[in-house]
Amino acid sequence: xxxxxxxxxxxxxxxxxxxxxxxxxxPTEAFLALGMRNYWDGYxxxxxxxxxxxxxxxxxxxxxxxxxxEVARHIPWVWGKITPQEAIVVRERSxxxxxxxxxxxxxxxxxxxxxxxxxxxxxxxxxxxxxVLYAGLRALDLPQEPVARLWHATTLLREHRGDGHNAALxxxxxxxxxxxxxxxxxxGMRAEEFGRxxxxxKARLATVVDGLRRRGLVDSAGGFTHAGRxxxxxxxxxxxxxxxxxxxxxxxxxxxxxxxxxxxxxxxxRAADD
Numbered sequence: 287x288x289x290x291x292x293x294x295x296x297x298x299x300x301x302x303x304x305x306x307x308x309x310x311x312x313p314t315e316a317f318l319a320l321g322m323r324n325y326w327d328g329y330x331x332x333x334x335x336x337x338x339x340x341x342x343x344x345x346x347x348x349x350x351x352x353x354x355x356e357v358a359r360h361i362p363w364v365w366g367k368i369t370p371q372e373a374i375v376v377r378e379r380s381x382x383x384x385x386x387x388x389x390x391x392x393x394x395x396x397x398x399x400x401x402x403x404x405x406x407x408x409x410x411x412x413x414x415x416x417x418v419l420y421a422g423l424r425a426l427d428l429p430q431e432p433v434a435r436l437w438h439a440t441t442l443l444r445e446h447r448g449d450g451h452n453a454a455l456x457x458x459x460x461x462x463x464x465x466x467x468x469x470x471x472x473x474g475m476r477a478e479e480f481g482r483x484x485x486x487x488k489a490r491l492a493t494v495v496d497g498l499r500r501r502g503l504v505d506s507a508g509g510f511t512h513a514g515r516x517x518x519x520x521x522x523x524x525x526x527x528x529x530x531x532x533x534x535x536x537x538x539x540x541x542x543x544x545x546x547x548x549x550x551x552x553x554x555x556r557a558a559d560d
Contacts, residue, residue: 288530288534289530289533289534289536289538289541291523291526291527291530293541293542293545294526294529294530294533295526296545297443297533297541297544297545297548298443298444298447298526298529299552300545300548300549300551300552301405301440301443301444301548301552302444302552303552303555303556303559304385304436304437304440304548304551304552304555305437305440305441305443305444306444307381307384307385307388307437307555308332308333308377308380308381308384308437308441309329310384310388310559311384312380312381312383312384312387313328313332313376313377313380313381313384314328315380316328316376316379316380317331317332317373317376317377317380320367320368320372320376321367321368322364322367326359326360327360327363327364329360330345330357330360330361330364331360331364331365331367331368331370331373331377332373332374332376332377333349333377333419334348334349334361334370335370335371335373335374335377336370336374336419336422336423336425336426337370337418337419337422338370338422339362339365339370340361341361341362342357342358342360342361342362345357345361346358348418348419349419349462350452350455350456350462350465351452351462351463351465351466351482352462353462353463353486353490374426378429378434378437378438379434381434381437381441382429382431382433382434382437385433385436385437385555386433387558388554388555388558388559389433389551389554389555389558390554392550392551392554393432393433397547397550398432398433398436398547398551399432400543400547401436401543401544401547401548401551402432402433402435402436402439403435404536404540404543404544404547405436405439405440405443405544405548406428406435406436406438406439407535407536408439408443408532408533408535408536408544409438409439409440409442409443409446409532410424410428410442411532411534411535412442412443412446412531412532413531416449416453417445417446417449417450418449419445419448419449420442420445420446420448420449423438423441423442423445424442426438436551443529443532446529446532447525447528447529447532450524450525450528450529451521451525451528453528454521454524454525454528455521457524458517458520458521460517460521461494463483463486463491463494464494464497464498466480466482466483467480467483467494467495467498467504468498468503468514468517468518468521469518470483471504471509471510471514471518472510472515472518476508477491477494477495477508478491495508498514502514503517
């Protein structure tokens with residue numbers, strides 16, 4: 287059934303902190319213990335593992351939003367230390383452990399089991415066409431332990447939405463690094479202050495910003511133009527529309543129950559991060 291786009295976006299806001307515990311300290315330490323050199327080795331090994339030993343060019347295309355050459359600094363190097371299958375296991379175990387640690391007593395509540403079940407129903411029902419990373423994750427076995435199942439389901443839903451977001455960016459002619467510039471501006475930051483951009487050489491980032499300026503999306507001061515803000519808003523709205531089919535399997539009451547179940551878990555994760 288069709289659900290309000292505001293509710294679809296709210297689910298995204300709630301699954302994001304839960305899914306991204308995989309990028310927190312505990313999973314990073316687990317990958318470092320297996321020979322990874324730094325955070326980004328673990329990031330690429332864990333997130334790209336469902337794609338198998340895909341070359342850097344393929345991972346770059348699927349992930350979409352990394353600058354040229356970033357992926358190649360890690361892939362295929364990481365596959366000389368661990369296999370994709372090993373990365374999948376360590377990512378799931380360490381992410382579930384991190385989530386359990388962050389949410390405390392909620393981890394053993396009947397409400398979490400219900401939430402994990404609802405999230406999983408949505409996560410395994412979405413269309414896979416054009417969703418490469420989501421399809422790779424869908425091919426993995428579902429964890430049986432509730433906390434691990436909730437993390438896995440939210441990761442599926444996040445990557446399904448992410449694949450759709452990439453399609454929306456592509457349709458609007460926005461490249462990966464350009465997307466980070468627009469995101470930074472939407473957060474009230476200058477491009478060079480944004481964590482995913484500040485490492486770029488100044489001349490390289492200036493070229494990206496200049497390209498957006500020539501298209502009328504960024505003004506002379508480096509901020510949004512009206513057209514730039516409208517473009518960003520259209521991309522986000524289209525992303526929500528493309529994410530919506532994952533939740534068609536749930537009734538309106540079930541989707542409300544999912545939101546209600548996710549809220550305290552997401553809040554606990556955010557509090558732990560703070």
